[in-house]
Structure formats: C-alpha cells, structure tokens
Amino acid sequence: MAIKTILIIEDDRFIGEMYVRSLKNAGYDVDWMxxxxxGLIAARNRPYDLMLLDVMLPERRGSEILQILRxxxxxxxxxxxxVVLTNFDQTEEARNNMEKHADxxxxxxxxxPKKLLAIIEKLGASA
Amino acid sequence: MAVxxxxxxxxxxxxxxxxxxxxMTRAVLAQLTVCVAIVAxxxxxxxxxxxxxxxxxxxxSAASLALTVIITLLAMRPLKDLSSALVHxxxxxxxxxxxxxxxxxxxxxxxxxxxxxxxxxAMSQGSSPRSDEKSGAPxxxxxxxxxxxxxxxxxxxxxxxxxxxxxxxPVLIDGNGKKSLELIFDVDQxxxxxxxxxxxxxxxxxxxxRRIANKLTGEPDRRLFDVYVSYDKGSEAETIITLFDNTxxxxxxxxxxxxxxxxxxxxxxxxxxxxxxxxxxxxxLAAITTGDQKELFxxxxxxxxxxxxYVNNILNASRFDRxxxxxxxxxxxxxxxxxxxxxxxxxxxxxxxxxxSVNIPANLPNIAADLNSMTEVFGNLIDNAIKYSNDGxxxxxxxxxxxxxxxxxxxxxxxxxxxxxxxxLFHKFYRSHRSRExxxxxxxxxxxxxxxxxxxxxxxxxxSVEGRGSTFIVSLPIYATVADxxxxxxxxxxxxxERSSDGWIxxxxxxxx
Numbered sequence: 001m002a003i004k005t006i007l008i009i010e011d012d013r014f015i016g017e018m019y020v021r022s023l024k025n026a027g028y029d030v031d032w033m034x035x036x037x038x039g040l041i042a043a044r045n046r047p048y049d050l051m052l053l054d055v056m057l058p059e060r061r062g063s064e065i066l067q068i069l070r071x072x073x074x075x076x077x078x079x080x081x082x083v084v085l086t087n088f089d090q091t092e093e094a095r096n097n098m099e100k101h102a103d104x105x106x107x108x109x110x111x112x113p114k115k116l117l118a119i120i121e122k123l124g125a126s127a
Numbered sequence: 128m129a130v131x132x133x134x135x136x137x138x139x140x141x142x143x144x145x146x147x148x149x150x151m152t153r154a155v156l157a158q159l160t161v162c163v164a165i166v167a168x169x170x171x172x173x174x175x176x177x178x179x180x181x182x183x184x185x186x187x188s189a190a191s192l193a194l195t196v197i198i199t200l201l202a203m204r205p206l207k208d209l210s211s212a213l214v215h216x217x218x219x220x221x222x223x224x225x226x227x228x229x230x231x232x233x234x235x236x237x238x239x240x241x242x243x244x245x246x247x248x249a250m251s252q253g254s255s256p257r258s259d260e261k262s263g264a265p266x267x268x269x270x271x272x273x274x275x276x277x278x279x280x281x282x283x284x285x286x287x288x289x290x291x292x293x294x295x296x297p298v299l300i301d302g303n304g305k306k307s308l309e310l311i312f313d314v315d316q317x318x319x320x321x322x323x324x325x326x327x328x329x330x331x332x333x334x335x336x337r338r339i340a341n342k343l344t345g346e347p348d349r350r351l352f353d354v355y356v357s358y359d360k361g362s363e364a365e366t367i368i369t370l371f372d373n374t375x376x377x378x379x380x381x382x383x384x385x386x387x388x389x390x391x392x393x394x395x396x397x398x399x400x401x402x403x404x405x406x407x408x409x410x411x412l413a414a415i416t417t418g419d420q421k422e423l424f425x426x427x428x429x430x431x432x433x434x435x436x437y438v439n440n441i442l443n444a445s446r447f448d449r450x451x452x453x454x455x456x457x458x459x460x461x462x463x464x465x466x467x468x469x470x471x472x473x474x475x476x477x478x479x480x481x482x483x484s485v486n487i488p489a490n491l492p493n494i495a496a497d498l499n500s501m502t503e504v505f506g507n508l509i510d511n512a513i514k515y516s517n518d519g520x521x522x523x524x525x526x527x528x529x530x531x532x533x534x535x536x537x538x539x540x541x542x543x544x545x546x547x548x549x550x551x552l553f554h555k556f557y558r559s560h561r562s563r564e565x566x567x568x569x570x571x572x573x574x575x576x577x578x579x580x581x582x583x584x585x586x587x588x589x590x591s592v593e594g595r596g597s598t599f600i601v602s603l604p605i606y607a608t609v610a611d612x613x614x615x616x617x618x619x620x621x622x623x624x625e626r627s628s629d630g631w632i633x634x635x636x637x638x639x640x
Contacts, residue, residue: 014400022407087395089442092453109395109435112406 003049003081003124008032009039009062010054010085015108019052022113028120036060043069047079050120055086055098062086063098070101081123085111136219143210151199158195162188205238212242216249279352279370281308284363285326287319296370297341297350308368309341310354318356322366325358332358338377344449351377391442398438402431422478429478432471436506437572443503444575454497454582456613458606461494461526461533462487467502472509481513482521487535491526493606494533495613500579501603504587507572508537508599516541516596532585532602540596549589553577576601584609 006028010016016032023030031048033039036057043051043065055062062084069076083104090098099105103123111119166184169176208226215225226233226242233239270291273280279296283289289306292298297309308318316324318336325332334356342349352370359365409424416424446452465487476483505524512522516539523538544552553573580587584604591597 012396012400015396015403018400018403018407022403087392087399089392089446092451107395108399109402109438111399112402114406114410 005029005048007048007051011057026117040065050081053084055088066101139214139219154195154199158192212245281368282364283366285365311340330360350374391438394438398435425478429475440571440575444571447578456495456497458493459496464501468506480518485524487526494603495606495609496583496603504576504579507576512537512539531608534600534602536598536600538598543593543595543597544591545593
C-alpha cells in the first residue's frame with residue numbers, strides 16, 4: 001500500500017510548515033494539526049495512511065494519543081502507520097511504550113525533510 | 128602479622144573475663160568451704176561458745192575472704208596485662224586499657240620487660256599497637272584519631288577485603304557485616320581490577336582517580352572524591368586508599384551538566400529547523416546558485432550537522448553520567464553503520480578541503496554493536512581527524528579483522544599529540560595541549576566515545592606522533608564470537624543494562640570473551 005495521505009501532529013510552527021511543505025511538494029495529501037486533541041479527532045475521523053506524531057504537544061501528549069488509538073483491545077487506526085517524531089529525551093520506559101505501538105521512532109533534529117521522504121517511501125514499500 | 132578471623136578475635140577477647148570469673152569463683156568457693164567447715168567443727172566441739180567468740184569467728188572468716196579476693200586479683204594482674212597487651216597488638220577491639228609500659232607496677236614487679244617484648248614483637252612485624260593515649264607514644268591510638276579527619280582512609284588486605292576504614296571513608300556494610308567501598312567508577316578500571324592487575328606485575332604502585340562519586344547524580348549525600356591508591360605487595364594493608372572529598376569543587380560542574388541536558392533538548396528544535404530548511408533550500412536553489420554560494424551552503428549544512436552532533440554528545444555524556452545511557456546491542460555491519468553517516472562525513476571533509484578515504488571490505492564479519500551510538504562514535508572520530516589536520520590533508524577510515532574483533536581505525540596526518548597527553552585524552556572536558564587555542568570543541572567527544580565503545584563491549588585506543596598525526600582504533604567484538612553470550616542474556620539485552628545501573632560497563636564486559 002503506497003502512502004498517499006498523511007496526518008502531521010506537530011505544535012512547532014516552523015517544523016510543522018517545513019514538513020507540510022516538503023511532503024506536499026513530493027505529492028502527498030497532508031493534514032496538519034497543532035494540538036493533541038485536534039490531532040486525535042482528526043486521526044479518528046479519516047483513515048490516513050501515515051501519521052507523524054510529536055510527543056510534547058499541548059492538550060494531549062503524543063504518548064497519550066497513541067495509547068488511545070493503539071493501546072486498547074482494538075486497533076482504532078488499523079490502516080495507519082505511525083512514526084513518532086520528537087526532540088524530547090524520553091525515559092527509556094516511555095520510549096519503549098511508544099515504540100511498541102509505532103512503526104518508527106525518530107529524533108527530529110536528525111531527520112531532514114529529504115531523509116523523512118526516504119523513510120516514508122520505505123514504509124510504503126514495506127506495507 | 129596475620130589477620131585474624133572474627134571468631135579468632137572474639138576468642139582472644141574472651142579469655143581474660145572468663146578466666147578471671149572462673150578463678151575468682153573457685154577461690155571464693157574454696158574459702159567459703161573452709162569457713163563453713165571451721166564453723167561446723169567449732170560447733171561440734173564447743174556447742175556453748177559465747178557470742179563474742181562467734182563474732183570473732185565471723186570477722187576472721189570475712190577478713191580471710193577479702194584477703195583471698197585481693198591476693199587472687201594481685202596474682203592475676205600480670206596475666207591480665209599480658210593478655211590485654213596481646214589482644215591489643217592483635218588489633219582486636221577491646222574494652223581493656225592496654226598496659227602502659229611506664230606504669231610503676233611493671234617496674235616493681237619486673238613485668239615490664241615481658242610487656243615490652245610483646246610490643247617490640249608487634250612493632251617488628253610492622254604493626255603499631257594502639258597504645259593508651261596517655262602514654263604519649265607516637266603511635267598512640269591512631270585509629271581513633273583518624274576518625275577526626277575529613278579525608279577518607281581505607282586499608283585492604285591481600286584479598287581485597289577492608290580491614291580498616293575511618294569514619295569519613297565511603298563504605299557500605301551489607302547484611303552480613305561485609306564492608307565494601309561505595310564508589311562508582313565510570314570509564315576507567317576500578318580499584319579492585321587495578322589491584323588485581325598490580326598483584327601480577329608490581330611490588331609497589333600508585334594510582335589516582337579523580338572525580339569519583341559515591342552515589343549517582345541526584346541521590347542524597349552524594350560526594351565526589353579524588354581517590355589516591357597505593358599498593359605495596361606483601362604488607363599487611365596491601366592497598367591503602369586515601370579519599371579526598373572535593374564535592375564543593377566538583378558539584379557545580381555536575382549541576383551544570385544536568386542543566387546542559389535540559390538546554391540540549393531546547394537546542395534541538397532550532398537545529399531541526401535549520402537543518403531541514405537548509406536541506407530544502409540547497410536542493411531548490413541548486414539551479415541558480417553560483418559555485419561560491421554552493422560552498423557557503425555546504426558550510427552551513429556542515430555546521431548545522433556538527434551542532435547536532437555536539438548536542439548529541441552532550442546529551443549522551445549527561446545520560447552516561449547519570450547512568451541513563453542505554454545501549455541496544457545487536458548484529459550490525461560496519462559498512463551499514465558507516466553508511467548512515469557517510470554523506471555527512473564526506474560533506475564535512477570536502478567543505479574543509481580534506482580527503483576522506485574509506486576502506487571497509489565487503490567480506491568483513493558482522494559485529495555486535497548498537498547502531499545509533501556507534502555512528503556517533505565514528506562521527507566524533509572523523510570529525511576530530513578533520514579538525515586536527517591541515518587543509519588538503521588526507522584522512523583514512525579502515526576496517527579490518529583483528530582476532531575476535533573488528534578494528535575500525537581513523538587516521539589523520541595532522542598535528543598529532545605528544546605521548547604525555549594521551550593518557551588524559553579520554554577524560555571529560557580534557558582538551559589537548561594545542562587544541563585549546565586552535566580548535567573549538569567541548570572536550571566531551573572522546574570521553575563519550577570511549578564510554579559508548581566500552582558499553583558496546585569494545586575497546587578504543589590511540590597512537591599518535593606529535594606533528595605527524597594520530598590514529599584512533601575502535602575494536603568491536605565479532606558478532607559470532609559473542610552471539611551465544613548475548614542470547615544467554617536474553618533477547619532483550621537492554622534489560623541487562625538497565626538492571627545493573629552501577630558499574631554496568633563492567634557487567635557488560637561479561638560477554639567480552
């Protein structure tokens with residue numbers, strides 16, 4: 001399943017715009033939510049192919065969003081791949097908890113838009 | 128003098144009170160028996176004895192009883208003094224006052240030469256009797272006095288067991304009464320290992336560890352010591368450890384490090400933006416920028432990448448110092464590890480007019496390593512090679528099998544180092560002689576690189592000639608040689624690292640082979 005639709009949940013405007021810009025230029029259909037609540041609602045309203053999820057978010061943390069969507073009995077977003085993108089230095093435990101429910105866990109400072117595009121392509125190919 | 132076991136020591140201490148009790152009881156019982164017998168005989172022979180005569184019998188009996196006690200005590204005194212002197216020189220804790228040679232009694236009774244002989248014997252065996260303070264002898268009660276100093280003093284016997292520790296020494300006592308040093312060594316050998324190695328090679332040796340903590344950052348009563356250790360093979364206290372508490376000097380640096388960890392998170396946001404936008408702009412403007420402008424873009428990108436690397440170093444060092452650095456060891460390929468930083472390294476080299484050549488043979492066996500942290504190590508070493516070499520200089524990265532290890536070497540032909548600075552090279556915040564003036568940096572890159580390599584079960588070493596250049600060699604175990612041990616530790620070997628929060632590097636060496 002190639003990835004076409006992407007939901008970005010990211011509160012930093014510069015970073016959010018950077019991702020939106022390069023992903024749109026690459027031809028993806030991108031929605032961008034700034035706070036955790038809106039992000040959660042968006043994720044449940046539309047079956048995205050991919051969700052890029054920040055951890056430190058207003059209203060609801062990324063870890064909480066992932067727990068709600070993937071931590072219960074049923075996977076609420078079965079068709080969506082999740083990549084956690086954060087600059088926050090989580091505890092090992094918190095990180096493991098998120099990695100368990102995610103398809104990728106990346107440090108934003110290490111990922112340029114070009115690298116992100118390569119990773120998304122790889123994710124789509126592996127599906 | 129041979130050190131006695133606790134049981135033996137207790138027997139030494141027990142002799143005198145028991146002997147005195149038994150002897151005194153016998154003497155008094157014998158005397159009472161005699162008195163009772165006399166009374167019985169007198170009663171039989173003279174049933175009508177007057178009252179005053181009875182009083183005389185009672186007084187005489189009491190007097191003889193008292194005399195018996197006094198004479199017995201006097202007779203036993205030399206025995207008491209000899210035994211207390213013996214207990215004393217054996218180093219056992221005792222409630223008895225050790226005999227003072229200058230006491231007149233010993234002169235009169237001619238006991239002095241005997242006591243002196245005991246003390247002389249102890250002295251000739253290298254042990255100082257803890258004599259009475261009042262005696263004024265130079266070795267008077269040293270052990271008690273040492274509790275008044277803020278400097279920790281610990282003595283170990285040839286088995287590495289603590290035979291003495293003063294109150295300032297950071298010593299833990301477990302449930303069985305066994306004492307151990309409460310010190311956390313990070314990258315270097317710890318004292319036990321050092322002493323074990325001395326036992327094989329040296330008769331006398333000394334070593335200094337600096338900035339050694341007794342507790343992890345954030346724990347209460349944390350102290351930071353400079354630890355001086357001297358080793359003297361064959362002496363009773365084979366290893367003597369002196370600990371200078373320099374918490375006041377070191378603590379602020381430590382607090383800084385926690386602050387740095389916080390700041391590093393904040394720094395990552397802007398770095399993300401800078402790297403990201405540069406990446407986009409560099410591509411999008413490629414068609415219209417001139418050669419000159421392209422070079423400026425390269426320098427911007429290289430600088431942003433470096434900044435990101437430094438932030439990672441600082442974060443890792445902070446994690447490492449707080450024992451939060453986690454390593455996930457798995458089967459990795461050197462070429463794959465290098466591939467993740469290859470573009471960045473080539474860019475850095477070319478932006479500074481260095482020639483970076485990489486030779487990683489395709490048939491190299493896989494290694495056991497943590498991918499993420501090892502890329503940072505190689506990035507640090509290559510970055511250093513670029514910094515400490517000259518324009519147009521070449522840098523070679525070469526990987527090759529060496530026994531059970533794969534050696535990855537990074538060689539530059541730059542300024543090099545004199546041999547006397549190499550020993551300090553991997554210490555935190557250490558910057559080599561010339562680098563202070565000529566090259567910017569935190570002095571943390573090699574420190575964290577060594578920590579990471581050793582956490583990976585590997586070794587890092589350096590060869591350098593001043594003015595000719597340096598070679599740093601990272602040796603990592605071939606996966607096949609440690610696979611069994613890694614599997615025995617469970618699939619989830621991160622548990623193993625987390626569990627052993629103090630000294631986990633050492634535990635890690637468990638699979639070193």
